[in-house]
Amino acid sequence: YGAYEDAVNALAEALRHVLTLLCPRRVVLGGGVSLAGDDLFRPLRRKVAAYLFEPFAGLADTLRAALGEEVV
Numbered sequence: 001y002g003a004y005e006d007a008v009n010a011l012a013e014a015l016r017h018v019l020t021l022l023c024p025r026r027v028v029l030g031g032g033v034s035l036a037g038d039d040l041f042r043p044l045r046r047k048v049a050a051y052l053f054e055p056f057a058g059l060a061d062t063l064r065a066a067l068g069e070e071v072v
Helices: 003-022 031-036 038-051
Strands: 026-029 061-064
Touching (some): 003 026, 003 038
Parallel strands (some): 026 061
C-alpha cells in the first residue's frame, strides 16, 4: 500500500457512509480529485461497491464534475 492507495480507500469509505446515510442518486466529485480520471474512478467505484450496504448497491452514480478544478 502506498499513499495513493490509502487515499482511494479513505475516499471509498467516506462515499460508502454518504451513500448509506443519504442514498443520493448521484455523487459528483470535483476539484483536483476529478482530474485523476479513470485511474481513480475505476478502483474507487469497485471499492465502494464491494462494501456498500447491499440494498443501496447500484442506486447512485459517481461522476466527475464537468468543470474539473473550476467547480471549487
